[in-house]
Amino acid sequence: MKKVLDGYGAYLLLERSLSDNTLKSYTADVQKLLTYFSDKKINYKEAKLLDFQSFLVFLNDLGIASTSQARIISGVKSFYTYLLSEDIISDDPTQLLEMPKLSRYLPTVLSLQEIDMLKSVVDLSKADGARNRAIIEVLYSCGLRVSELIDLKLSNIYAKEGFIQVFGKGSKQRLVPISETALKEISMYMLDRNLWDIKPGEEDFLFLNQRGSHLTRQAVFNIIKKSALDAGIKAVISPHTLRHSFATHLLEGGADLRVIQELLGHESILTTEIYTHIDMTYLRDTILSYHPRNKK
Numbered sequence: 001m002k003k004v005l006d007g008y009g010a011y012l013l014l015e016r017s018l019s020d021n022t023l024k025s026y027t028a029d030v031q032k033l034l035t036y037f038s039d040k041k042i043n044y045k046e047a048k049l050l051d052f053q054s055f056l057v058f059l060n061d062l063g064i065a066s067t068s069q070a071r072i073i074s075g076v077k078s079f080y081t082y083l084l085s086e087d088i089i090s091d092d093p094t095q096l097l098e099m100p101k102l103s104r105y106l107p108t109v110l111s112l113q114e115i116d117m118l119k120s121v122v123d124l125s126k127a128d129g130a131r132n133r134a135i136i137e138v139l140y141s142c143g144l145r146v147s148e149l150i151d152l153k154l155s156n157i158y159a160k161e162g163f164i165q166v167f168g169k170g171s172k173q174r175l176v177p178i179s180e181t182a183l184k185e186i187s188m189y190m191l192d193r194n195l196w197d198i199k200p201g202e203e204d205f206l207f208l209n210q211r212g213s214h215l216t217r218q219a220v221f222n223i224i225k226k227s228a229l230d231a232g233i234k235a236v237i238s239p240h241t242l243r244h245s246f247a248t249h250l251l252e253g254g255a256d257l258r259v260i261q262e263l264l265g266h267e268s269i270l271t272t273e274i275y276t277h278i279d280m281t282y283l284r285d286t287i288l289s290y291h292p293r294n295k296k
């Protein structure tokens with residue numbers, strides 16, 4: 001396989017005169033497809049159009065932005081053009097491959113600058129200001145569902161180890177690395193939270209309202225909506241937009257699709273086998289290497 005990928009790299013460099021950055025992006029995107037095929041036990045030389053369409057649905061399920069999907073398709077198509085030119089395959093199965101219609105309905109993906117804008121417009125002079133900044137950062141840095149965020153407990157945060165324990169759909173548990181930026185925002189919020197009158201039974205919930213009860217889904221939606229309005233972001237966004245941004249930024253940074261899937265706690269409808277176990281150290285290294293919050 002390495003010989004084929006090296007040949008493809010030479011093809012991009014010599015015959016298509018692509019820049020080093022584009023060459024690296026195309027090669028990385030092809031590797032994502034090959035990893036998916038390997039997991040599904042599909043021989044890349046024998047893959048059919050339906051296999052590629054399934055791959056795109058897989059990307060869509062992960063919440064990968066349509067622009068990133070389009071770039072991946074471009075790389076995959078060029079790879080199969082190369083395979084055909086070298087007589088490694090006799091027919092190009094990607095010739096009729098197009099973006100799935102459902103991709104146009106993907107939620108907006110924000111840039112890192114736009115996410116910072118969401119945080120910067122929060123009024124820290126208000127009692128809930130530090131909390132709202134922490135909510136935005138945790139949603140983005142950890143890729144949480146809104147239901148996972150409101151259920152997050154203080155006892156689920158392992159700051160020293162750099163992880164949080166998350167309970168997703170069906171109460172399935174996973175460990176997700178948390179950035180220093182997110183931990184700092186939580187620490188700032190805790191200074192205010194410690195002054196609030198907390199209702200019995202609510203003490204362990206991280207995010208509370210000022211009446212001492214844990215937040216509702218609607219409250220989180222309202223916080224994100226108001227921040228977007230104040231920041232002048234015209235796209236319609238929701239807490240889930242930050243989750244999609246988390247996944248897309250990791251993908252664009254070069255992270256492995258299986259790791260993104262593990263971090264999101266997402267079981268693709270296409271995948272029935274249990275995911276390959278991923279070491280916690282590798283998960284954390286992925287965040288540190290590929291998430292923009294950790295780039296120096």
